[in-house]
Amino acid sequence: MKCEVDKNFDDEFPWLGMDTRTVKKDLLRHYHLTLGRGQARCGERYLYQATALTVRDRLVERWRSTRECYQENKPRRVAYLSLEYLMGRALNNAVLNLDLEHALSQSLKSFGCALEEVLDQERDAGLGNGGLGRLAACFLDSCATLGYPVTGYGIRYDYGIFHQKIRNGYQVEVPDHWLEGGTPWEIISLENTRTVKFGGHTESWVDEKGNFRVRWISTSDVLAVPHDVPIPGYRNDIVNTLRLWKADTSDKLSLQDFNSGEHHDAVLSQNMAAQISMVLYPNDVSVNGKVLRLRQQYFLSSASLQDVIARWKRDYGNDMHGFADKNRIQLNDTHPAVAVPELMRLLVDVYEFGWDEAWAITTETMAYTNHTLLPEALEKWPVALFRQLLPRLLEIIYEINHHFLKEVSAKWPGDSQKLREMSIIEEGHEPQIRMAWLAIVGSSSVNGVAALHTQLLKEGLFNNFYQLWPEKLNNKTNGVTPRRWLGFCNPGLKALLDKRIGEQWITDLKQLEQLATQIDDKELRKQWRSIKCANKERLAEMVMERTGVRFDASMMFDIQVKRIHEYKRQLLNVLHVVHLYQKILKGETGTMVPRCVLIGGKAAPGYQMAKLIIKLVNNVAAVINNDPAAKDWLRVVFLPNYQVTAMEIICPGTDLSEQISTAGKEASGTGNMKFMMNGAVTIGTLDGANIEIREAVGEENFFLFGLTAEQVEETRKDYHPSSIIAADPDFSRVMELLEQDCFSREEPGIFVSLTESIRNPHDQWLTAADFRGFVEAQEKAAQVYADVERWTTMSILNTAYSGYFSSDRTITDYANEIWGLGKDQQFKVKQAAGK
Numbered sequence: 001m002k003c004e005v006d007k008n009f010d011d012e013f014p015w016l017g018m019d020t021r022t023v024k025k026d027l028l029r030h031y032h033l034t035l036g037r038g039q040a041r042c043g044e045r046y047l048y049q050a051t052a053l054t055v056r057d058r059l060v061e062r063w064r065s066t067r068e069c070y071q072e073n074k075p076r077r078v079a080y081l082s083l084e085y086l087m088g089r090a091l092n093n094a095v096l097n098l099d100l101e102h103a104l105s106q107s108l109k110s111f112g113c114a115l116e117e118v119l120d121q122e123r124d125a126g127l128g129n130g131g132l133g134r135l136a137a138c139f140l141d142s143c144a145t146l147g148y149p150v151t152g153y154g155i156r157y158d159y160g161i162f163h164q165k166i167r168n169g170y171q172v173e174v175p176d177h178w179l180e181g182g183t184p185w186e187i188i189s190l191e192n193t194r195t196v197k198f199g200g201h202t203e204s205w206v207d208e209k210g211n212f213r214v215r216w217i218s219t220s221d222v223l224a225v226p227h228d229v230p231i232p233g234y235r236n237d238i239v240n241t242l243r244l245w246k247a248d249t250s251d252k253l254s255l256q257d258f259n260s261g262e263h264h265d266a267v268l269s270q271n272m273a274a275q276i277s278m279v280l281y282p283n284d285v286s287v288n289g290k291v292l293r294l295r296q297q298y299f300l301s302s303a304s305l306q307d308v309i310a311r312w313k314r315d316y317g318n319d320m321h322g323f324a325d326k327n328r329i330q331l332n333d334t335h336p337a338v339a340v341p342e343l344m345r346l347l348v349d350v351y352e353f354g355w356d357e358a359w360a361i362t363t364e365t366m367a368y369t370n371h372t373l374l375p376e377a378l379e380k381w382p383v384a385l386f387r388q389l390l391p392r393l394l395e396i397i398y399e400i401n402h403h404f405l406k407e408v409s410a411k412w413p414g415d416s417q418k419l420r421e422m423s424i425i426e427e428g429h430e431p432q433i434r435m436a437w438l439a440i441v442g443s444s445s446v447n448g449v450a451a452l453h454t455q456l457l458k459e460g461l462f463n464n465f466y467q468l469w470p471e472k473l474n475n476k477t478n479g480v481t482p483r484r485w486l487g488f489c490n491p492g493l494k495a496l497l498d499k500r501i502g503e504q505w506i507t508d509l510k511q512l513e514q515l516a517t518q519i520d521d522k523e524l525r526k527q528w529r530s531i532k533c534a535n536k537e538r539l540a541e542m543v544m545e546r547t548g549v550r551f552d553a554s555m556m557f558d559i560q561v562k563r564i565h566e567y568k569r570q571l572l573n574v575l576h577v578v579h580l581y582q583k584i585l586k587g588e589t590g591t592m593v594p595r596c597v598l599i600g601g602k603a604a605p606g607y608q609m610a611k612l613i614i615k616l617v618n619n620v621a622a623v624i625n626n627d628p629a630a631k632d633w634l635r636v637v638f639l640p641n642y643q644v645t646a647m648e649i650i651c652p653g654t655d656l657s658e659q660i661s662t663a664g665k666e667a668s669g670t671g672n673m674k675f676m677m678n679g680a681v682t683i684g685t686l687d688g689a690n691i692e693i694r695e696a697v698g699e700e701n702f703f704l705f706g707l708t709a710e711q712v713e714e715t716r717k718d719y720h721p722s723s724i725i726a727a728d729p730d731f732s733r734v735m736e737l738l739e740q741d742c743f744s745r746e747e748p749g750i751f752v753s754l755t756e757s758i759r760n761p762h763d764q765w766l767t768a769a770d771f772r773g774f775v776e777a778q779e780k781a782a783q784v785y786a787d788v789e790r791w792t793t794m795s796i797l798n799t800a801y802s803g804y805f806s807s808d809r810t811i812t813d814y815a816n817e818i819w820g821l822g823k824d825q826q827f828k829v830k831q832a833a834g835k
């Protein structure tokens, strides 16, 4: 779909120039007039703001024309609902997408400042925990680049994921006040404020037509105020929207209390409401029974659905019958699953639909993505909590369940076990609502995020539902955006690619395969190595700055960055490090290759084991880095405060990418894809998207080890880690060093729970089972790394075959197979003449 827009408006206000002269004039204007700065240099902070405003003006015009274009064409639209968006920085992204790099660099020269310094002023928008939040950000980028009318909905947390400090080797959480000093990337849209109800009770009545109706009354209402963030596509003049809701109380409410002399209560209620969008929950697996978390979930779901319906009414009037044809709602995990009963409530209670018709609309509209197989991550909310906080929604959930269980009974007559297993309400001492079941029952599509993950969902967790509705379950293997994760995080490689295969790869990543045809080109290989080396130096600089440890770019950079979790097995990585150290001490360095090992990631504040793993990495690092015997062979760091912006330096400078989770536990992984794109070789298990990465690049270009998901299940039944350790002298020695406090001289015994977990026959993560395989795969990696030419080939081929892992491919699949957005629903904004 093409659209010409801005006809009248453009005559009066032609789009702002993109040339250096105009850009510079705007930059000066913002610096001097908008920000009120004088001649004297006031620091990069103001320059950052002036630059951001200059770029933002140009986004805003495209934003408006995109909106008009969608409004004119009335395509089917998608609302992406997510409690998390890990956006990272916005300025660099906008500069690249609008092609303003040259103009801005030139303009900033008059301030004696480099663009990089200015870009570096921006704080990460860290409104997410890890993979799921970053995936949402990559998806928005791809939707805008592909021209799909997709709006992201989320919460504007005052505090994002905490800032991680390390004190005495321990993680300390510091609040992330990312909004301090303001952000130029949001525009408040007061006129689209929505009201979200909580508490109160329900009442039934019969309307004038004789219909049974329910109203939800005496509620405490909270306002949801939209803060809109522009999401620019890559050089296509499309700007989509991420609408983040901020919680507030209504003035009317507080004024009433105020007038009745209850000033204190008025302020209190203000606080209660504002709490909802105060802080992101920093847990990446489970949040148990926290009322505020449920309030967040409903706040997002209700405000967003009301918003979608308000737009419907503006475009199509009050008749909602065609709603399902024009809308899709994608639920990012079960976090916004309460959107299912909420849409039912709006349709039945507010728009007076009959149940069956409302249900048909709801199920046609909703789609649900599952992101994890860990049973403890499956969300459940106590029925009692729902009754108190969302009484009307509870009634609707019961009704949904009632209809659903009739379907189960019809499929499996007399099977009460099936009814118990599949019921949305888990019976028991404290009955709970199973949010995943609610999401599945209420959606027409349920997808996993990698082939293995989806297969395991079908065979295991969701098997009953798969039997009932085989066509609902589908796979959409994750991807990452090549703009951020190659285009601007690796300028050296970008330039080489542009020269070698043309510039199209950035929106058509499969084109990277052309590299494979040039694999024997000596010049290419040489440049490839020199780019990697420069990127390693850039990473080494960051490591030095943050940890004081010197990384040497001639050594192998062996990296594991991701949330700290037992299933991701950072512990296995540490065991290998200690094993290497032990060999160095014994003088067995014959087949070794000098390495720099980096581990980074945040631990959930209440997750003691994960926090202890961080302490262990730091202690092991301290011992090794201070031992002159190790210096030429091994250096180790824990990199504090791993975040999106750090990854932009890390992945281009990595040789070996550690993807070593217990098979069957990592749904997909997306860091693995970023490393691959940037020419790192993976050492990994057959888990998540690793399997597809290995298939794409070829088994000879991937260091595989470890049990398969199936073997993991088998092994668990009869697992004796202590015998495995005893039978392996290297492993025994590693455990001995740990158990004899060689890395905890100052605090003896602190690591006991870690070593015990490895020795525990019930260790879920089977760390000991994979130790030997891991060590062997590492030896193989070292051996190949020593052969520079072989390693270069592997590195180039990893980039060459990473095309499948572009989020453009993932989103195209969502669009075609879940959202029903064909090619004709992809937009190209055509600028009016004269720009």
Ligand code: 26W
Pocket: 129, 130, 131, 132, 133, 135, 283, 284, 285, 286, 287, 371, 372, 377, 449, 478, 666, 667, 668, 669, 670, 688
């Ligand atoms: C209770 C709050 C909560 C629960 C679960 C927050 C976050 C989670 C997740 C498990 C989040 C998550 O990040 N999952 C990851 O999603 C990625 C994107 O699909 C996958 O690549 C990762 O494998 C998966 O762990």
